[in-house]
Amino acid sequence: xxxxxxxxxxxxxxxxxxxxxxxxxxLLTPYVGRLCGPIALDDGADATQEALIAIFRNxxxxxxxxxxxxxxxxxxVREAVRVARRxxxxxxxxxxxxxAAGDAELSVDIRDVLDRLAPxxxxxxxxxxxxxxxxxTVGELLKVPAGTVKSRLFRAxxxxxxxWDR
Amino acid sequence: xNWPVADLDPVRRLRVLAAGLPGAFLAESVLDAPFxxxxxxxxxxxxxxxxxxxxxRSLRIVQADGENLVADIAxxxxxxxxxxxxxxxxxxxxxxxxxxxxxxAVTEGxxxxxxxxxxxxxxxxxxxxxxxxxxxxxxxxxxxxxxxxRVA
Numbered sequence: 001x002x003x004x005x006x007x008x009x010x011x012x013x014x015x016x017x018x019x020x021x022x023x024x025x026x027l028l029t030p031y032v033g034r035l036c037g038p039i040a041l042d043d044g045a046d047a048t049q050e051a052l053i054a055i056f057r058n059x060x061x062x063x064x065x066x067x068x069x070x071x072x073x074x075x076x077v078r079e080a081v082r083v084a085r086r087x088x089x090x091x092x093x094x095x096x097x098x099x100a101a102g103d104a105e106l107s108v109d110i111r112d113v114l115d116r117l118a119p120x121x122x123x124x125x126x127x128x129x130x131x132x133x134x135x136x137t138v139g140e141l142l143k144v145p146a147g148t149v150k151s152r153l154f155r156a157x158x159x160x161x162x163x164w165d166r
Numbered sequence: 167x168n169w170p171v172a173d174l175d176p177v178r179r180l181r182v183l184a185a186g187l188p189g190a191f192l193a194e195s196v197l198d199a200p201f202x203x204x205x206x207x208x209x210x211x212x213x214x215x216x217x218x219x220x221x222x223r224s225l226r227i228v229q230a231d232g233e234n235l236v237a238d239i240a241x242x243x244x245x246x247x248x249x250x251x252x253x254x255x256x257x258x259x260x261x262x263x264x265x266x267x268x269x270x271a272v273t274e275g276x277x278x279x280x281x282x283x284x285x286x287x288x289x290x291x292x293x294x295x296x297x298x299x300x301x302x303x304x305x306x307x308x309x310x311x312x313x314x315x316r317v318a
Contacts, residue, residue: 013186016287018266019250021186022179022259029174037172044172049182052174056186110169130169 001027003066010065013056021056024068028052031069032076034130038114039080039122043087051079073131074141077123084119124149176256176270177281183259187266189298190285193306197278199317201271204278205255207316208269211237214316218309221245264288280313282306 001009006027012020032055033048040047054075062071114122120142127138128149135153139146174182177194184192197204207214216222221241228248229236235251237260247262258269268283284302285291291298 016187018183018187018259018261018268018285018287019252022183022252022257022268025179025182029179030171033172033174034169037170040172041170044170045174045178048172048174049178052179052182053185056182059186114170126169 006068007065010059010062010068014059014062014065025052025056028055028068028072032072035073035076035126036080036083038110038126038130039077039119040084040087041111041114041122043083044080047080047083048076050083051076054079077127077141081119081123084122120144121152124152128153175272177272177279179257180268180270180281180283183268184283184285187283187285188292189295189302190266190283191299191302191306192281192283193303193310194279194281195310195314196274197280197310197314197317198276199278200276201256201273201278203317204280204313205271207313208271208280209253209255209258211235211251211253211258215239217316218312219305220308221305227251261287280310282309 009020009024009027013024029048029052032051033044036047036051037044051072055072058075062068064071114125117125123142124138127133127141128135133141135146135149139149142149181192181194184190208218212225212227215225222239223242224240226238227235228238233252233254235253237249237251238246239249239262240246247265249260249262249265249267251258251260256271258267260267264287266283266285266287269281270283271278271280273279284305286298
């Protein structure tokens with residue numbers, strides 16, 4: 001959808017136009033699902049629903065309609081981490097055994113790797129490797145220093161390669 | 167690398183839409199009938215909606231372009247409204263200048279989870295939201311009960 005049309009759609013949804021809201025929901029759902037799926041895993045649908053509820057309840061606070069996807073991303077990641085932590089299914093661990101984007105090891109089933117990580121660490125991976133954000137931006141979104149993001153990713157990828165070469 | 171992706175079924179989407187509309191009510195139930203039978207009834211707006219919703223006397227589709235429709239709905243007490251409608255399998259949202267309605271369905275086990283949404287688009291909806299939700303619940307439960315009978 002061209003940006004002017006999308007901006008118009010967001011503005012209509014902000015005015016409470018339900019037809020525009022359901023169209024915007026159709027645009028945002030796959031994007032939010034791609035973020036929430038790898039972070040919340042088995043709770044991905046719950047996380048996606050709760051993230052979208054937060055997004056639509058607060059849509060009126062979005063001051064730059066053209067930036068709706070970036071705004072939704074921050075909410076989606078926050079909600080996905082919250083839902084995943086609440087489910088208590090995770091065994092928190094350091095980022096371990098994780099390949100870098102573009103590595104040959106990427107053919108490994110990522111689900112097995114994600115299962116061993118804490119939700120916050122999955123969020124770092126998703127923002128870095130799925131969204132392609134730099135460490136600074138990832139740190140701002142997750143409210144951790146960029147250096148922490150970088151070191152966690154570095155350690156993770158080194159650990160992964162050791163396992164792979166064994 | 168195949169990252170896990172989460173999807174949102176139509177009923178979950180309708181919950182999101184309800185959360186975004188001040189004062190909207192949502193009624194939801196699992197019906198003991200397959201999706202195709204449930205949706206065949208729900209999507210037959212002209213014939214079935216007047217049977218399912220007591221305040222609707224007649225509904226006439228006056229324009230159709232794929233999943234986008236325009237419907238004239240006549241209610242009791244001489245109420246009449248034109249609705250923009252989006253209708254596709256498992257999903258229906260309709261809106262006039264004053265009212266929003268919605269229906270969603272998804273297979274659940276051997277039955278169907280069905281949800282119905284209603285909301286007003288008039289000034290003062292936000293402060294009156296708790297009252298509107300309370301008033302709307304019997305409307306939703308009534309529709310679900312009649313739909314349950316229709317698909318039994």
